[in-house]
Structure formats: C-alpha cells, structure tokens
Amino acid sequence: MYRRLLGYLRPYRGRLLVAIVCMVVMSACVAGLAWLLQPALDEALAPGHHRYIYLIPIGVILLYIVKGTAYYGQTYLMGWVGQRVIHDLRNQLYQQITRQSLAFFSHRKTGELMARISADTLLVQGAVSTAVTSLMRDAVSALFLLGVVFYQDWLLATIAFTVFPLVVYPIVRFGRKMRSATFDGQETLGAMSALIEETISGIRVVKAFAMEAYENSRFQRLTDEFFRCQMRVMRVQALSFPIMELLAGFGIAGVLFYGGVRISSGATTPGSLMSFLAALIMLYEPVKRLANANNVIQQGIAAAGRVFAVMDAPIAVEEPADPLPMASFHDAIEVDRVSLHYGDGDRPVLSEVSLTVKRGEVVALVGRSGAGKSSLVNLIPRFMDPVAGAVKIDGVDVRRLASGELRQQIALVTQEVILFNDTVRNNLAYGFENVDEARLHAAAKAANAHDFIMRLPDGYDTLIGERGVILSGGQRQRLSLARALFKDAPILILDEATSALDSESERLVQQAIDRLMEGRTTIVIAHRLSTIRHADRIVVLDHGRIVQQGRHAALLQEGGLYRELYDLQFAEQ
Secondary structure, eight states, X not given: OHHHHHGGGGGGHHHXXXXXXXXXXXXXXXXXXXXXXXXXXXXXXXXXXXXXXXXHHHHHHHHHHHHHHHHHHHHHHHHHHHHHHHHHHHHHHHHHHHHSOHHHHTTSOHHHHHHIIIIIHHHHHIIIIIHHHHHHHHHHHHHXXXXXXXXXXXHHHHHHGGGHHHHHHHHHHHHHHHHHHHHHHHHHHHHHHHHHHHHHHTHHHHHHTTOHHHHHHHHHHHHHHHHHHHHHHHHHHHHHHHHHHHHHHHHHHHHHHHHHHHHHTTSSOHHHHHHHHHHHHHHHHHHHHHHHHHHHHHHHHHHHHHHHHHHTSOOSSOOOSSOBOOOOOOSEEEEEEEEEOSSTTSOOSEEEEEEEEETTOEXXXXXXXXXXXXXXXXXXXXXXXXXXXXXXXXXXXXXXXXXXXXXXXXXXXXXXXXXXXSBHHHHHTTTOSSOOHHHHHHHHHHTTOHHHXXXXXXXXXXXXXXXXXXXXXXXXXXXXXHHHHHHTOSEEEEEOOSTTSOHHHHHHHHHHHHHHHTTSEEEEEOSSGGGGTTOSEEEEEETTEEEEEEOHHHHHHHOHHHHHHHHHHTSOO
C-alpha cells in the first residue's frame, strides 16, 4: 500500500530529485561539522597552530550557510510535492465518488465519505511528504555520520553499534500499534462526521422531538471512543522517545568508558574522541527521527487503506469504450424485461418489467410505497444499470450511449428539490456556461418564478443558501421547474412536485408543470392520483411488477389495485 502511495510521486520526479540532492548536501554538512571538531580541538586550540584559528570558524560558517540553503530547498520542494500529491489524491477520490451509481450511495453515509476526502488525506500527506523527507534526509545523514564515526575509530564504532539491533524491534512493534490505533480513530472520526451531517441536516426534526440530549449523548460516545484511540496513538509516540533515548544512552556510555581507557593509554586523542562522540550523538538523532517517521507512515497507511477502499470500489455504471452517437430523441423509450436489485441477498426491486413510452406520450407510474417506481425511472438516465434486461431509447441500449449525451436529452424534477449554495441564475442555468438572459427569464416566467425572483434582494444574483434555505417550499419547487424548462430536454421525468405545498403554491407549481409537459415525452411518478387523470396511460406497479395499465376511467372501471388506491385517497369525497 505504501508503494502505491509513493506512486503518486512519479509525476514530480524532477522536483523530488532536486530535493534529494538538497538533502544529501545538508546531510554532508552535518557530517562535516562533526568531522571539524577533531582539527578544532587537536590543532586550532593547541599551542603553535594559530593559522587554524581563522580557517576552521570560516569553514563552520560556510557549512552552516550551505546547510541552511539546502534545508530551505528540500523543505520547500518536498512541501510542494506533498501538497500536489494530496491535490491529485483528493481530485481522484472526488471523481471516483461522482462516477459511482446511485446504488453506491444507498449504503454509505455522506459524513463518512467527507471524512475520507478531508481527514484521511491529511494523514496520507504526512506519510508521503513529511515521512519521505525524514526517511531520505535522516537516512543519508546517518550514512554520512557513520562514515565519520568509522573513520575516527572503527573499534569504538563497533562497540557503539552493538545496541542498534535492539532499536529495530521497538520501531516495528510501535509501528503496528500505531497503524491499528490510527485506523480505529479514523473510523470513529468518519462516524462523527456522519452524525454531525445527519444532525445538522435534520435539526428541525431533532428540535421538534426534543432529542438534543439524545444526539449529544450519541456524539459524546463517539468523541469518547475517538479520545481513547488518540490516547493509544499518544502512548505509542510517548514510548518511542524514551526507549530510543535509553538505547542511545547505553551506546554512549560504552563509548565513554572504552574511549577514556584509550585516551589514558595514548591510543587516541581527546579531539578524536570528541569528534567521534559528536558524530555519534548526531547519528542517534536521525535514527530517532526515523522511528517517528515510521509512526507517521503507519498512520498514513491506515488512512490510505480507507481512501483506497473508496477508490477501488467497482463502478457499477461504466462508460462504454466506444459509445454510439446519439441523435435527438424522436421515437420511444423502451424498458425491455428489466430486473433490478440493490444487493446480492436482497429481494428484486424490479422483476421482468416491460414498458414502452412513445414520443409525446404522458405516462404516470403509481403504486404503493416501495413498489419500484423511482427505481424504474432511475434506469432511464442510467443512474444505475439493471441486472437483467435493457432500457432502450430509439432502439439503442442506453449502456451503449455516452452518459453525458444521454442525460442531455432528459430533464428531471424531483419531489425533494436540490438547490446549490449559489445565485438564482447559476442554479437555473446549472450545466450551462453561456447563459442567454432572455431565455433564462422566459423559463422563470413560465415556471411562475420570475416575479418572486425580482423581489429578492439582488434578483437573479441573490445567493439562496444551502439547499435554497432562504426560499419557501413553493419557491424552491418553481426554481426546480424553471431549471428543467431552461434545459429544454425532450424527455421529462417528473416526481410528484405538489404533495408538500400549500394550495396557492400548488396552483402555481401545477401551472408550471403543465407548461413544462407541453410537447415533451413525460414520465410522472404520481402520489396524488388527482394530478394524473389526464395522463395518456397510467401504469400500476406492485412489488416490482406491472399489474395494471390503462387510462384513468378504464382503470377505475377495471378495479384492482388502482381502484383500491383511488378509493383510499378519495374516501371522504
């Protein structure tokens, strides 16, 4: 998985190579500073060697200048590369999510997906940029300092490194614990994001049922769990440092003991021992940082697992490799023996459904809740694919058409109006770059929306807030109808748009619907049977099957499920 993460560095090899060169230069400067201690102590500070008093300080200053320049270069370049990797990863993840079919979102929470894009990718950034920087820089520094240590005294170096095999065990052990704790923490963070999103979007219901305390307790349980996961992470990080320090202390103590014996016997000089000790102490620092880098990498791998789980989710609705060109709709929509289910073990949502809708025809779909009405119409714009059968437009299977061209032929108006936190103009012209103002105003007037738009503070440039929060239900629905009118598509899919409106709003919306349906092939999902009396054909679904078809009067006379639904709605009358 980490190899897959590092693959995102490939497009930026040039900058990465320059950053590595800077790291090598900086590491060489660190080793050079340790090496300069020997001539500084043995020659520059000894009597009779006055020329070194000037040269060595100048050398130290030059080394610090080069080191600082190299540090700036590697820090900036690796920071840039890290940000670009996250930029690419987030874009790919977002594109993958938007490519998924509606079935993908039926069992995933919005807040959970948001956490993958935001929180998880931040941890991945640390693994890709910060940890890679530390791995390269500290590994190269360790190699240079190893050279100085063995150059000064190979026997002392061997003594010092007897403890190094012991260093590997805590690094590996703590890395596993870090990955496990981080994965659990990110799972809990995703659940927190999902709960926040649900609570805020449903805040009116929460308050109406006085459930604030209940929601607070749910959130507190998640924050308690996240706290426990974070403390597991902190425990691992806190243990890493003292254990590494203790092991380093054993090595330095051995060097001091044996080095003191060698100085007293005249086998080495104090300058050599001090240079050796300085290099050794400097060497333990990058080794400790490597342990911390491993912790960061393990956190990143845990987060990457969650990110890649979404990115690797199969695309249920794939674009055709060689799509057929699509002309403007002119003949019929044909649903040919279609079956559909959302999960392997679920009962079918649709079973062997066949239906033909001719150009210019108005067909209404009715039935009990869960009969499969929405699932059926979702197949036409190819929001999902059937498990058997085919949906054809003008005789062509929609799976052989480019989804963008297919959906240009279809306008969709749903009962749950979706508006964006943008201006009225941008919501009405959604999907269009060049907007004809006259045509936009005409669409708004036809939807009975122009007058209330002009009464808004900035007219068509008014920001309407998230989901159109500043507008009433009727106003939002009329904007949705105006958007469909502006698109001017030949096929219209219309979910019942008047069920939640007051009488005045319903009258205005129904007028707009009548104008929208003129000259279009319309499929209506009907909840109020009074609104579909004049449909060319009414199709009755029950348990995923078509059980009746015909005009309103004929179906009433026939009896069956349609008559039952009609009598339920109009019992009082």
